[in-house]
Amino acid sequence: MARSGISTRERIISAANALFYNDGIRGVSVDAVAEKAGVTKRTLYYHFRSKDDLVAAYLTGRDQPNLALFRQWFTKAEGGLPAKVEAIFRNLARSARHPKWKGCGFLRTSAELANMPGHPAIRIGAAHKKKFEEWLRATFEAEGIAEPLRLARQILLLLDGSFAVVLLHRDSSYMETAGEAAHALIEAALPAGKKRRGW
Amino acid sequence: MARSGISTRERIISAANALFYNDGIRGVSVDAVAEKAGVTKRTLYYHFRSKDDLVAAYLTGRDQPNLALFRQWFTKAEGGLPAKVEAIFRNLARSARHPKWKGCGFLRTSAELANMPGHPAIRIGAAHKKKFEEWLRATFEAEGIAEPLRLARQILLLLDGSFAVVLLHRDSSYMETAGEAAHALIEAALPAGKKRRGW
DNA sequence: CTATGTATACTAACCAGTGAATATACACAA
DNA sequence: TTGTGTATATTCACTGGTTAGTATACATAG
Structure with missing residues (x-):
């Protein structure tokens, strides 16, 4: 799972997509995205520098x-x-x-x-x-x-x-x-x- | 000032207007509106039941x-x-x-x-x-x-x-x-x- | 003396971001 | 095959700050 390199990051983006689209950027906490993706917040911050970075990935x-x-x-x-x-x-x-x-x-x-x-x-x-x-x-x-x-x-x-x-x-x-x-x-x-x- | 009945409330709405329009609803705290209006938050909550109520007044x-x-x-x-x-x-x-x-x-x-x-x-x-x-x-x-x-x-x-x-x-x-x-x-x-x- | 209005100080929850430690996997040496 | 170093990947626990809303008390006007 870890070294496949793509799965965790993609899961986080997918969770971010669902939540940000539904509730808006400021209406969704980083914790909520991490929980929906099934990872800890610290893992999320390993893959994305900041919440803004995550938002950019969501839209991209x-x-x-x-x-x-x-x-x-x-x-x-x-x-x-x-x-x-x-x-x-x-x-x-x-x-x-x-x-x-x-x-x-x-x-x-x-x-x-x-x-x-x-x-x-x-x-x-x-x-x-x-x-x-x-x-x-x-x-x-x-x-x-x-x-x-x-x-x-x-x-x-x-x-x-x-x-x-x-x-x-x-x-x-x-x-x-x-x-x-x-x-x-x-x-x-x-x-x-x-x-x-x-x- | 107090019993004029309109001034404080209007000042709060005016402050809310400037801040909400500029920074969005979730981007502005009730504290920030109160400070801009020159009143304490408790006074704001005397004139408005909730933040949603204040938002409604802003748009109205x-x-x-x-x-x-x-x-x-x-x-x-x-x-x-x-x-x-x-x-x-x-x-x-x-x-x-x-x-x-x-x-x-x-x-x-x-x-x-x-x-x-x-x-x-x-x-x-x-x-x-x-x-x-x-x-x-x-x-x-x-x-x-x-x-x-x-x-x-x-x-x-x-x-x-x-x-x-x-x-x-x-x-x-x-x-x-x-x-x-x-x-x-x-x-x-x-x-x-x-x-x-x-x- | 009572309605209205304002202030101080507080709570309980939430939030973005981090420190320190740990686990996994692969490259390469023995 | 086995050991070991290193980059990748993940977790737990935490911090400092912010937030909406409130309990309580005080002031002022009619």
Whole structure:
């Protein structure tokens, strides 16, 4: 167990993920993470320099899987570009109906730690959102959209807005409303030849 | 001072407002609020039953002024409906450039306390956003827009999305991008006779 | 003299981080 | 094969500080 090198650390990150996502950073003690991971606090501090370091690991661990999920939802969806982007919102709405759902871990962490501008967690969250934005931008560019970055940012704003609003109202229909807005914005930005019907 | 009845309580709420907005709920101790207000903790607990009660008072105190500001920005702006709504985003972008700006207190509180669904702070935040949504809806309805509630929610999503994104990236230009998206969505929803030019 | 309001001093729990010791496993020498 | 050193990994027990909330007493106004 010890020398496998990966198991204990991974178990701690997994425990941190469950607890931090559910209760927030300051709402979870290092002791609680250690207990959930089945190790002593001292062991946790062997693998992570500090609580902040653990928080950074928690968010880093969510980065790639999260992006992969969005890409998968987009890829698997049928229809044109607007419909494929809208599918991301619809899938997210489905996720948001699960009782354990609590919004976007990156946004919630950045909101909680907003008074610590240089905090690693905020840099990781910002990088995560930039990756998503860049993926959208490249996708739009490939479809011949005129201002792909601007449109990507508008979609991102709708997405992150729906995280916040759905978390507040516990009403996932806002996510579908955001998807419809995204659909409309993309449809309007499509080059003439690719629209469903010209006018 | 004592029997004036309002001064001490108001000073405590004012201190709570500054501290909670800046550092978050769990990041601020009751002692810190009491010290900033210039009273002892026991006095604070005379005026407020608990910390949660104080948090509720903090958010309640932000409700009306916040809404009034939005309405004022809308009313004072020149141009048609799309431009007047966009003006809200532009004014917000200006606010967001101030170094003490830290996003929307309602959203940040609801994100921090997401694991306490019935918490008064979340109910107050939800009510605040509903009021804004309803004001927008009524405004759109008065302009003859076909699905005013849907459009109001789309604008709200862009607004709250820009709170989250600008807080994360510390880049207020996202707020202007959101305003442009809002402009486009409203323009497209305007009844034929009120558009700048028909087609 | 009683309501309201304020202060001093306290509790019991919690929290991030550490000191010192111990256990395990692998490399390498005999 | 056996012994031994060393880096990795883990535990127990602790510290100093903070926290929400309270028991008690005192002041002041009507």
